Amino acid sequence: MLDEAVTQCDPASAAPPPAAAELGRPPGRRILCVFPLYEPSLGSLEYAYDITGTLRAFMPPQGLLVIAAALPEGWEVRFVDENVARAKRGDFKWADAVFVSGMHVQRRQIDDIRRRAHKYGKVAILGGPSVSACPEFYPHFDYLHVGEMGDATRALFARLARDCARPERQIVLETGERTPLEDFPIPAYELVSFDHYFIGSIQFSSGCPYRCEFCDIPGLYGRVPRLKPPQRILAELDKLRACGLTTSVYFVDDNLIANRRALRELLPVLIAWQETNSFPLSFAFEATLNIAKYDDLLEGLRAACFTTIFVGIETPEEEALSAIDKEQNLALPILEGVRRLNAHGMEVVAGVIIGLDTDGPDTARRIIDFVDQSYIPMLTINLLQALPKTPLWERLEKEGRLSDEAGRESNVVFKRSYEETVETWRDCLRHAYDPARLFARYEILTQHTFPNRRPRPRPPDQVTPKNVRRGMAMLLRICWKLGVVADYRRIFWAYAWPRIKTGRIEDVISVGILAKHLITYARKACAGKLNASNYSARLR
Numbered sequence: 001m002l003d004e005a006v007t008q009c010d011p012a013s014a015a016p017p018p019a020a021a022e023l024g025r026p027p028g029r030r031i032l033c034v035f036p037l038y039e040p041s042l043g044s045l046e047y048a049y050d051i052t053g054t055l056r057a058f059m060p061p062q063g064l065l066v067i068a069a070a071l072p073e074g075w076e077v078r079f080v081d082e083n084v085a086r087a088k089r090g091d092f093k094w095a096d097a098v099f100v101s102g103m104h105v106q107r108r109q110i111d112d113i114r115r116r117a118h119k120y121g122k123v124a125i126l127g128g129p130s131v132s133a134c135p136e137f138y139p140h141f142d143y144l145h146v147g148e149m150g151d152a153t154r155a156l157f158a159r160l161a162r163d164c165a166r167p168e169r170q171i172v173l174e175t176g177e178r179t180p181l182e183d184f185p186i187p188a189y190e191l192v193s194f195d196h197y198f199i200g201s202i203q204f205s206s207g208c209p210y211r212c213e214f215c216d217i218p219g220l221y222g223r224v225p226r227l228k229p230p231q232r233i234l235a236e237l238d239k240l241r242a243c244g245l246t247t248s249v250y251f252v253d254d255n256l257i258a259n260r261r262a263l264r265e266l267l268p269v270l271i272a273w274q275e276t277n278s279f280p281l282s283f284a285f286e287a288t289l290n291i292a293k294y295d296d297l298l299e300g301l302r303a304a305c306f307t308t309i310f311v312g313i314e315t316p317e318e319e320a321l322s323a324i325d326k327e328q329n330l331a332l333p334i335l336e337g338v339r340r341l342n343a344h345g346m347e348v349v350a351g352v353i354i355g356l357d358t359d360g361p362d363t364a365r366r367i368i369d370f371v372d373q374s375y376i377p378m379l380t381i382n383l384l385q386a387l388p389k390t391p392l393w394e395r396l397e398k399e400g401r402l403s404d405e406a407g408r409e410s411n412v413v414f415k416r417s418y419e420e421t422v423e424t425w426r427d428c429l430r431h432a433y434d435p436a437r438l439f440a441r442y443e444i445l446t447q448h449t450f451p452n453r454r455p456r457p458r459p460p461d462q463v464t465p466k467n468v469r470r471g472m473a474m475l476l477r478i479c480w481k482l483g484v485v486a487d488y489r490r491i492f493w494a495y496a497w498p499r500i501k502t503g504r505i506e507d508v509i510s511v512g513i514l515a516k517h518l519i520t521y522a523r524k525a526c527a528g529k530l531n532a533s534n535y536s537a538r539l540r
């Protein structure tokens with residue numbers, strides 16, 4: 001049994017870390033990279049997997065694919081995303097070492113992969129955002145890689161090259177000198193099958209200049225965004241296409257306008273790439289709402305075929321936004337910001353938080369009014385959680401307002417009573433995902449936002465016999481599950497039939513998938529069968 005004590009290892013004082021190329025072979029190593037399963041959430045789409053056939057996960061994980069690509073030459077690698085399929089006994093037996101990465105929400109599953117690795121006597125190594133914020137969560141892993149890719153990564157590879165046995169004590173390697181983002185290898189997209197993913201993923205920048213009280217991004221990745229050059233993004237897009245992606249790409253940057261000048265340089269390059277390649281992909285991204293102030297950026301995003309934006313609206317209450325240091329959302333009236341994004345063809349997906357200190361008896365009403373007035377179909381409505389090492393965590397700890405009481409759905413002791421807060425969350429979900437209201441909002445989106453998108457020819461690699469068969473199979477399953485079995489079948493047909501008659505099958509498939517997931521999730525959550533937060537894995 002591994003001694004649980006932690007040995008802090010300064011990579012600089014470790015045996016001199018050879019560069020990856022110098023490590024060479026022998027000895028080659030066999031590395032199994034395993035990405036843990038997510039808990040169900042509003043954004044996970046798992047309640048639509050009975051419709052989607054081989055599609056089993058939203059997008060491939062960037063971080064682990066970058067690490068897979070960075071392995072020394074001659075090392076073999078297998079990649080398993082447990083959101084697609086569970087790692088098999090044969091995978092663990094094959095490996096010399098097991099690499100895991102994940103977020104706090106995946107904490108239980110992260111440790112389960114470690115348990116399986118150890119069952120087969122394999123050394124277990126954990127990196128990624130959760131361990132970087134809270135190494136103390138993971139006392140049983142053999143190696144912890146804390147921080148981004150850098151000198152700790154080289155030190156880790158050097159140690160594994162020398163010896164792949166489990167160390168007697170846990171070894172913690174912490175990055176002091178980060179690898180510049182532009183020197184990251186292109187993620188090993190060739191290890192995934194895009195048959196299993198709704199969309200692809202790509203990273204342009206890391207870090208965010210803002211300081212929202214609840215967010216751990218500035219602490220983890222810094223407030224001065226680091227960037228890749230635009231040409232490098234094109235190389236990654238080319239590789240994604242070569243690996244079989246034909247749909248969309250999600251920019252996983254925490255805030256794509258973290259550096260506006262850099263985005264202004266990227267957009268013309270992306271537009272030219274789309275035009276040269278006959279518009280093969282559309283894009284989705286995350287950004288702060290103040291992006292809606294900049295006409296030139298909105299025009300550029302539209303011309304480059306950005307069609308979906310996730311915005312952390314958090315709350316429509318202005319005093320609450322000031323209280324959580326999210327004043328960037330007040331750069332223009334929130335509804336006007338949403339309209340301006342819609343006017344440039346972008347669907348807005350909104351993050352909303354319940355349980356802020358400013359919440360009162362009117363909060364549910366105000367959020368419900370916002371849902372109705374914004375016409376945003378998809379809102380991730382979650383209970384506030386305090387993430388370790390955020391300003392929120394520090395404040396609540398000082399105020400004695402962190403709780404680890406069993407059975408609670410949040411670690412925050414709210415100013416309102418716990419019961420009132422959870423009921424507010426359920427009221428908002430019930431309203432937002434009432435089938436008639438949800439399909440009405442999708443009706444407005446497809447009629448008033450989609451036509452604002454840049455027209456583009458249908459990419460030839462999308463219209464393959466395989467894709468047509470897959471689309472028809474999904475349509476049939478949607479018609480059965482939503483049009484026959486569901487108790488909201490009349491509402492579904494009122495939306496779907498005019499579109500089927502006019503050949504707008506894609507609108508039926510995409511909305512059918514999302515609606516089935518969102519309605520099922522909301523009903524389960526309101527019945528107390530699901531957690532109230534994407535971060536509800538116990539944090540304290």
Ligand code: SF4
Nearest residue numbers: 208210212215217254
């Ligand atoms: S804008 Fe987004 S990424 Fe930046 S600090 Fe706020 S919540 Fe975090």
